[in-house]
Amino acid sequence: MLLLAAVSLIAIPAMVGASGARPWGMIAAGQAIGAVAAVIVGFGWGLSGPAIIAKSAPGERRREYVESALARMVLFVPAALAAFAAAWIVGGDFAIYAGFGALSSASVGLTANWYFVGTDSPYMLLICETLPRVLGTLAGIAFMLLGSSALVGVVWQLVGMLAAFLTSGVWILRTSKAIPRTEYPRRPMLAVLRRQQNGVISMGLSAVYASAPILIVTAIIPASQPLYAVVEKVQRQINVGLNPFVTVLQGWVPRAQPGFLRSRIRLCLSICTAGSVLVIIVMFFGAPLLVGWLGNNQIHPPVHVYLLMAIVTGLSLFETALSKACLAAVERLGVVARATALSGIVGLAGVAVLAHFWGAGGALMGVMLGLFMRIVMELVGLKTALQDEGGDLSPSSRNQRPLPKGR
Known part of the structure; x- marks a missing residue:
């Protein structure tokens, strides 16, 4: 996370230099709107998830992640679209910048860092979650330094987060595939969300x-x-x-x-x-x-x-x-x-x-x-x-x- 924070800070002057303070300000405003959507997508697992995972058996951990992943994928589309629309309205002349800022921020709700925290797996958190996001941000910085606009930079941040979601999901499911699924059947999605x-x-x-x-x-x-x-x-x-x-x-x-x-x-x-x-x-x-x-x-x-x-x-x-x-x-x-x-x-x-x-x-x-x-x-x-x-x-x-x- 320290690495991600450092790279994200480096991206700010690159965005300001690529498109100016006003467009970057609209990206920041869009990301603020997207942060609300990210909470809807994450649906509280970032707060309760680490404690749940820390206290659970391996089979229960797998079920918790699968249930959360399915629920968050269902929630992502409407929440992200709503955030994009709201940011577009706020963005004015730079609506497209604000809109993609909202999408990049909303995608953070797909994070699996709470799972890695609960299992005390800092190295896998680094490899599966942090590294894809860092590489996406670095790619955006490189494109901006080569002459692209700040919009390209924020799109690459979105790509990095989606890659982190896929990488984390594949690793979690592969490492827990030996656990019989019948022992821990999935619960109804509404019951999961209500909890x-x-x-x-x-x-x-x-x-x-x-x-x-x-x-x-x-x-x-x-x-x-x-x-x-x-x-x-x-x-x-x-x-x-x-x-x-x-x-x-x-x-x-x-x-x-x-x-x-x-x-x-x-x-x-x-x-x-x-x-x-x-x-x-x-x-x-x-x-x-x-x-x-x-x-x-x-x-x-x-x-x-x-x-x-x-x-x-x-x-x-x-x-x-x-x-x-x-x-x-x-x-x-x-x-x-x-x-x-x-x-x-x-x-x-x-x-x-x-x-x-x-x-x-x-x-x-x-x-x-x-x-x-x-x-x-x-x-x-x-x-x-x-x-x-x-x-x-x-x-x-x-x-x-x-x-x-x-x-």
């Missing part, structure tokens, strides 16, 4: 919350759209680069031995707090160089925007680990869904109001407000879940008993 409802709701609301600000900025202050787009893109790609950190925790926390889940959750939160502070410091001092390079020296945010971007990135890292690793491990995805819904309303209202007065900086302040509210609500929900089982989050909690498997 994922909390995961898809929480991830869907998160995607809307992550994607809506750039659309709000585009509508309210179009002149600031390229600036916000590059800041948002840097923040998003840094979070992608940090995904390995979160995915390790996603697999590590649920695999705790009976009696050690609470202590593992506390350690996870401590690590994430330190990591988030470090990310904020590094982002604040390193972002000016990165944004200047990515924006092809055409975009120059003020200092307070860099500070807000750094804080939002650090809070995002902490919240992602809190929801995907800790709350998923205690099967409290309903808490994540409720926190995301309520904080999203407050945060997006803040984005709309504050962006009107303070532009891109105001939009980031609204995002930060919503993230902080979500973290507080999720921490309260996690503490309640642990106390319900006779424990708490305090360091003094020593006599711990395991969470019942039914919880």
Whole structure:
């Protein structure tokens, strides 16, 4: 994932240089719309999948992947077409750029990284998932450097994701073909999707919350759209680069031995707090160089925007680990869904109001407000879940008993 994030960042100045800041800004807007479609396609497996796979027998793992793959292929066509249409409307003079940006982003919902995380298979994640996407992005960069437009670059990103989906599926099915299928018959698709409802709701609301600000900025202050787009893109790609950190925790926390889940959750939160502070410091001092390079020296945010971007990135890292690793491990995805819904309303209202007065900086302040509210609500929900089982989050909690498997 670090490799993918690095290559994706390199693609940004290549796109800006190939077609200019405005077309690239529309690609970014389209990708924000496509991110919502990706959540519909992924249907919550990215949140609940690692814990399910980590706790399952090999036959159950195969069934889980097959059921998810079939469901996601069915969902991909309508979700991707809807995203393309919405991006086309938003894109205006650069509608085709926005449309293919949406398609490339929507295809990420087909990812199988949650399966590899659950099986603790980092090398296969690299080979089957990351490598095809990296090669697709590199091919796009090469074509753009040879004179093609940014549209060609984003199409190659789409090709890379589709190749990753096929490669991962072939490997998973081939390595599990010896398992008798009759032992684990497929369940009805509606039942499978119904089981994922909390995961898809929480991830869907998160995607809307992550994607809506750039659309709000585009509508309210179009002149600031390229600036916000590059800041948002840097923040998003840094979070992608940090995904390995979160995915390790996603697999590590649920695999705790009976009696050690609470202590593992506390350690996870401590690590994430330190990591988030470090990310904020590094982002604040390193972002000016990165944004200047990515924006092809055409975009120059003020200092307070860099500070807000750094804080939002650090809070995002902490919240992602809190929801995907800790709350998923205690099967409290309903808490994540409720926190995301309520904080999203407050945060997006803040984005709309504050962006009107303070532009891109105001939009980031609204995002930060919503993230902080979500973290507080999720921490309260996690503490309640642990106390319900006779424990708490305090360091003094020593006599711990395991969470019942039914919880």
